[in-house]
Amino acid sequence: MNAALQKAITTLITGMADDALILGHRNSEWTGLGPIMEEDIAFSSMAQDKIGHAWALYRILQEHLGGEDPDQFAFMRAAKDFTCCHLAELPIGSYDFSLMRHFLFDHAEAVRYESLQQCSFEPLQQLSKKVKGELKYHTLHADAWLLQLCRGGEESHRRMQAALDRCFPLAAGIFEPGPQDALLTDAGVYPGEQALYDKWLNIIYPLLVNASLNLPDPAAVAPQYGGRYGNHTPHLQALLQEMGEVFRLDPTAEW
Amino acid sequence: MVKQEHMTTATTTIADIYTALEQVMDPEIPVLNVLELGMITGVTLYEGTAHIKMIPTFAACPAVSYIQQNIRATVNKLTGLPVQVTVDKEVHWQSNRLTDTAKEKLQHFGMAAPQVHEGELRAEIMLNTPCPHCHSENTYLRSPFGSTLCRAIHYCKDCGMVFEQFKPVE
Numbered sequence: 466m467n468a469a470l471q472k473a474i475t476t477l478i479t480g481m482a483d484d485a486l487i488l489g490h491r492n493s494e495w496t497g498l499g500p501i502m503e504e505d506i507a508f509s510s511m512a513q514d515k516i517g518h519a520w521a522l523y524r525i526l527q528e529h530l531g532g533e534d535p536d537q538f539a540f541m542r543a544a545k546d547f548t549c550c551h552l553a554e555l556p557i558g559s560y561d562f563s564l565m566r567h568f569l570f571d572h573a574e575a576v577r578y579e580s581l582q583q584c585s586f587e588p589l590q591q592l593s594k595k596v597k598g599e600l601k602y603h604t605l606h607a608d609a610w611l612l613q614l615c616r617g618g619e620e621s622h623r624r625m626q627a628a629l630d631r632c633f634p635l636a637a638g639i640f641e642p643g644p645q646d647a648l649l650t651d652a653g654v655y656p657g658e659q660a661l662y663d664k665w666l667n668i669i670y671p672l673l674v675n676a677s678l679n680l681p682d683p684a685a686v687a688p689q690y691g692g693r694y695g696n697h698t699p700h701l702q703a704l705l706q707e708m709g710e711v712f713r714l715d716p717t718a719e720w
Numbered sequence: 721m722v723k724q725e726h727m728t729t730a731t732t733t734i735a736d737i738y739t740a741l742e743q744v745m746d747p748e749i750p751v752l753n754v755l756e757l758g759m760i761t762g763v764t765l766y767e768g769t770a771h772i773k774m775i776p777t778f779a780a781c782p783a784v785s786y787i788q789q790n791i792r793a794t795v796n797k798l799t800g801l802p803v804q805v806t807v808d809k810e811v812h813w814q815s816n817r818l819t820d821t822a823k824e825k826l827q828h829f830g831m832a833a834p835q836v837h838e839g840e841l842r843a844e845i846m847l848n849t850p851c852p853h854c855h856s857e858n859t860y861l862r863s864p865f866g867s868t869l870c871r872a873i874h875y876c877k878d879c880g881m882v883f884e885q886f887k888p889v890e
């Protein structure tokens with residue numbers, strides 16, 4: 466593999482892993498605060514899955530692409546070196562926001578991992594089979610609650626629509642294009658951000674219609690980009706501060 | 721010339737290693753061993769060392785290193801051989817790997833077994849999961865997430881019991 470392709474794959478995997486780690490951490494903030502016990506457990510379980518997926522991706526970087534130890538990489542980087550999207554880093558807010566974020570993000574991940582079933586970079590192709598199966602439960606959960614809340618009365622529906630309006634430009638930012646896309650597409654690594662975005666829209670649209678929600682016109686929405694280039698909201702810094710607090714007390718400790 | 725493999729393993733066979741593996745139980749579902757869970761993908765003997773390949777059930781399973789340690793300790797104790805455990809990246813775990821014995825044991829443990837699926841998991845598979853207590857299929861999925869990553873929570877409308885299921889996973 467040539468150096469340019471290696472760098473492009475590293476960029477792709479780092480973005481995916483950072484999304485999973487940061488949203489995993491956000492999901493864990495519902496532990497003990499869920500509106501009902503099942504939801505407390507659900508968000509805690511999804512947090513565990515996501516952090517596991519992030520770890521597996523960081524491991525691929527370490528084992529195949531000259532990356533660092535996953536713990537060091539996850540806990541010791543500065544905010545500007547993270548390439549997660551803004552959607553993942555925002556605070557949990559109220560439940561409607563967290564649920565809508567979960568719905569939009571997990572369908573985006575499912576589309577991405579589905580496309581990676583044919584990935585030419587073998588370690589990522591192998592991992593994607595496992596992750597895809599696990600994500601089924603995330604989208605199943607999101608779909609069920611989207612329907613339930615959208616049919617749960619006027620206020621509930623209104624809040625879900627407001628959450629969608631707020632989250633949609635952020636979610637479009639998941640698919641921020643980069644200079645490496647063409648190279649990755651040519652090398653058969655994945656179909657590129659634009660193709661994934663189109664596929665994602667086709668999947669979420671009927672689900673939103675079924676829940677009586679109006680998808681904002683994608684052509685009229687400015688996606689919230691920047692995350693993949695290390696430009697973040699101030700919320701990321703605060704999150705990293707908290708997430709790495711214990712690790713930084715003794716970065717070489719054996720756990 | 722006798723192959724090295726045979727010389728150093730004259731007293732221990734591959735079958736003995738499998739017998740030893742039957743003693744390694746899952747820490748979260750202690751009635752099932754690693755073979756019944758379908759976590760073992762290969763056992764070989766090479767130069768007097770038992771090489772065991774395993775796969776975790778879930779990517780984020782927190783028990784993986786604990787299970788690996790148990791495999792090493794148990795197999796070493798029962799066979800006297802040094803043991804090397806590695807994660808097999810070519811195979812991914814899916815719930816269809818559970819043996820029939822495992823499903824029966826789950827039932828007695830009060831947990832519903834995963835339905836057999838044909839590659840692609842559909843949402844409907846989570847409906848009408850037979851209740852492990854009264855065997856009714858008049859049940860519904862209450863939450864796809866439970867007390868561990870491998871469990872879902874169901875409710876039985878006939879006997880009124882909440883029960884857990886070992887989730888079907890692709």
